Amino acid sequence: MPSVLLFDLDGTLMDTAPEIADALGDTLARLGLPPVDEARVRGWIGDGARALLGKALCDAGVLSTPSPVAPHPAGDTAADAAGAARRDLTAGRGGDAALLAQAWRGFAVDYALRCGSRSRLFPGVAALLARCRERGLRLAVLTNKEGRFAHQLLVRHGIAEAFDLVVAGDSLPVRKPDPAVVHHALQAFDAEPDQALLIGDSVTDVRTARAAGIGVWLVRHGYPGGEPAGADAPDRWLDHFDAVEPEACARVAIA
Ligand SMILES: O=C(O)COP(=O)(O)O
Ligand SMILES: [Mg+2]
Known part of the structure; x- marks a missing residue:
């Protein structure tokens, strides 16, 4: 599964x-x-x-x-x-x-x-991706950034190989928060919504996940500022990627 x-x-x-x-x-x-x-x-x-x-x-x-x-x-x-x-x-x-x-x-x-000159991976990203790959999870990037820039960043920061799929802002006629971006990824992996989890930083990510019927966790280090509450609250807040165990992600994704 x-x-x-x-x-x-x-x-x-x-x-x-x-x-x-x-x-x-x-x-x-x-x-x-x-x-x-x-x-x-x-x-x-x-x-x-x-x-x-x-x-x-x-x-x-x-x-x-x-x-x-x-x-x-x-x-x-x-x-x-x-x-x-x-x-x-x-x-x-x-x-x-x-x-x-x-x-x-x-x-x-x-x-x-x-692009790639002054950006940096957040602490714990590379190690988390490696842990997830070891445990056999399928990984994708879901970004509203245009595909050419997203790819340039992933390559420059040495994590392009970790992902099976990138769905960028110009990959489809729609972008987040349209759930079609999640559906596209699920179809590519032949997976059901209850097998997937989105990790993001914004209300847009929460709304995308909710509309697609998948789980969603938010990092606290992201850009939007403030903490979305009520219907826009995530299932879990992440303080650091070191705290994320692939087994826990898989459990949520499969729960
Ligand atoms: O605005 C952008 O470039 C894309 O942002 P996102 O990766 O948070 O979707
Ligand atoms: Mg974001």
Whole structure:
């Protein structure tokens, strides 16, 4: 009977905020904007790098909304294009989406250059992954970060081989908290929800797990700050990965 452990990436396996802040600073500087301090950046991590850029540009007053809607497709004829442009003008959209798309092209390069430079594994991660592999658990990463950056981080920190699967923010048409990301992993492992456990750091992770009907533990060292309570409370809080026994994970996953 397989046991499946699903790990969130940013704020759970790795502290990535320092280099994300560096990369954002590079992008903002090119736009003539001041850098943002790391503590602020921390609060924007969790929906992927592109969403983080949108939040930063909105905070800087450059965008009116962090995730602007793309303009209507122009269509095939001049009349279609004029109609689409008129609709975009009326809806006040188009400009922000184009601006974000342009800034994203720069940020994607800046982040690729910084990715793995100042991030670090949280204490106990490598040892926990090794213990889980020894006991035969199937391991996956479930992150909202874009796949190319997630892979770069896993390789740079020497833990890529520990995972059988990475479901990233752009792997599927949806991302966390949509339970489809969990379903995708369960299908890949031919496992049932009661055989899986998600270890994360955020309300998003709790909601993803609950929607998919799997167990969820949260680390206290993550990014969102505060401790989600009520329906958003995890099944267990983790103070340190050294305290996590693969047998306990398997028991929860199978319970
Ligand atoms: O915002 C991100 O880059 C991804 O965050 P996550 O790994 O916590 O899902
Ligand atoms: Mg996280």
